[in-house]
Amino acid sequence: MAHTEAHATASLLDAGGRAEMERSWRPEPGFWGWLVAVDHKSIAKRYIATAFIFFLLGGLEAMVMRIQLARPENGLLSPDQYNQLFTMHGTTMMFLFGVPVQIAVALYFVPLMVGTRNVAFPRLNAFGYWTYLIGGVLLYSGFILNTGPDAGWFNYVPLSGPQYSPGKRIDVWAQTVTFTEIASLVAAVTLIVTILKQRAPGMSLNRLPLYVWSILVTAVVILFAMPSVALASMMLAMDRLIGTHFFNPAEGGDPLLWQHLFWFFGHPEVYIMFIPATGFVSEIIPVFARRKMFGHTPLVLSLVATGFLAFGLWVHHMFTTGLPQLGQSFFTAASLMIAIPNGVQIFCWIATLWAGRPRFATPLLFVIGFIVLFVCGGITGVMVASVPFDQQAHDTYFVVAHLHYVQIGAFVFPLFGAFYYWFPKVMGRMLSETLGKVHFWLFFVGMNVTFFPMHFLGFMGMTRRVYTYPVEAGWAPLNLMATVGAALMAAGILTFLANVFTSARRGAPAGDDPWGSHTLEWGTASPPPAYNFLHIPVVQGLYALWERTPDRPVVTGMGTRRPEVLLTTVLDAEPDARYEHPGPSIAPLLCALAVGVTFIGGIFTTWAFVVGPALLFPALLVWMTTQDDHDGPRTEGEEPA
């Protein structure tokens, strides 16, 4: 059994023990090693990189739309191309960038922040990444072959049904969504179990860092929201491919059912991107204000409340569908209520900054940008939550303005803050502060120049999803302004990319803890070794590194000859058991390919639902039978529990 008392250096690993650790955790080399990897850091890094590539593609699509809209009666794009572009942009940003990037960052940092050596289900985790990748490749293959979906990111029936959207475009959309749902569910399960069962001894729930809390809440939201849209996309695919009538009123189906199922997921989805972003903010603020967070408990309660309330709001997207008035009032009230936990959080953040000695490095700049933009997006949110206002603003550019203030302000800004904050941990080098500040200002100014005028375009009657507009409408000047703003944002992104590529090679070495932070990931090397921590730390306070005693107690007695992970109890994180971590394997990729054959093949023939699972079976056998394929002998007398 593992021990947790403070130990004299004598009981710590000697050089031989260290070499054993290196050997039992060593990843497989080369390209094959990349295919079979199960280390959470390796999976998360490629997950983050892939999500950023999709962000760039989505941004490129936005830029092309903005060029088309820069002047009236512009002929750069045909209506059909414009339809595909806004659908690809929305789908990419929400399904291939927003949710995946939040999952990816969590998969990198949660295990480090709770002091464990890998996620709970490393192979499942790899499988999640591969399914996500297949979904993204499917969507963009469709787009390149002029089969890009064109019915908008929420893909309303009957427009997206078999009658009005023949061809394969919408099938590509539906199956892409199915892949990303599988990937998110897999990641949610992995993260929940990692957080509840693998925390370092001493990290009882009331010592859980705020970012980890935010991920726990997000993962639970994913668990309840994703099945709804996975079901919806399956039903749509069935209506289209095998002639069911879930959404066909002529045969007793109901188009509004689609809207309910979609938004029961769609509203929480916004929180799946936003709740982890509040986690970033809560990590960055105390470190850069150089004091403990004001109001830890209210912040945790607000996170949990946001997670719950997220499920009571979906009908505010359907105010113009003619629902009963009592129902509408209920959903207005619920939508206004969400402002309460958000207000509490903003109050705690500002109070912490106020009482601290803030150091205005790039991560904090992005956080301050976030607070400003989020308040702005929150105000327009409260406006559209009111039924009579929404009936005027619905489907106009006012909504486009509102949604981008929330998405970019409350999700992309904190994400960039987190990027500047954690890049040194992942890459071992600092990003340039000068380029970081240029990036911030270009992006902040560009964001407002792009989206602020859209509020007024909405009031002037400009509807969303129009590919052009006549001169007489008088919308030209504000549209030109929005396009200039988008160019500024693009310049900001180019600055960011230049910063990342030069700093990854030539940035100043970071050391273990360049910012003087308090969470466990800063207590190991940058980048962390394959096993994360040579000795699992014992946590002594909420601010693990700020509150540890000089003797720095650690866990001893873990095996070194095979990769071992410590399990602890759910509430108090007392050592419970050790288990042997499954090694690298090709099975996750094979399983993902079999799932790919099932769903992509299903677009063309129902036989795919026979062939795909038949391929899945042998892949699963490989997965199950190679769980403890490690070279090394067991540590003597220490059978894993």
Ligand code: HEM
């Ligand atoms: C980077 C700068 C961005 C620009 C310049 C931009 C621009 C646009 C434009 C021009 C539209 C189409 C409006 C219309 O014709 O109705 C649009 C729609 C949309 N955008 Fe963005 N966008 C950006 C970033 C984002 C981000 C980061 C997200 C989400 C994380 C996002 C989510 C959406 C969604 C969901 C839609 C609605 C698509 C639809 O109507 O089906 N955008 N954006």
Ligand SMILES: [Cu+2]
């Ligand atoms: Cu909503």
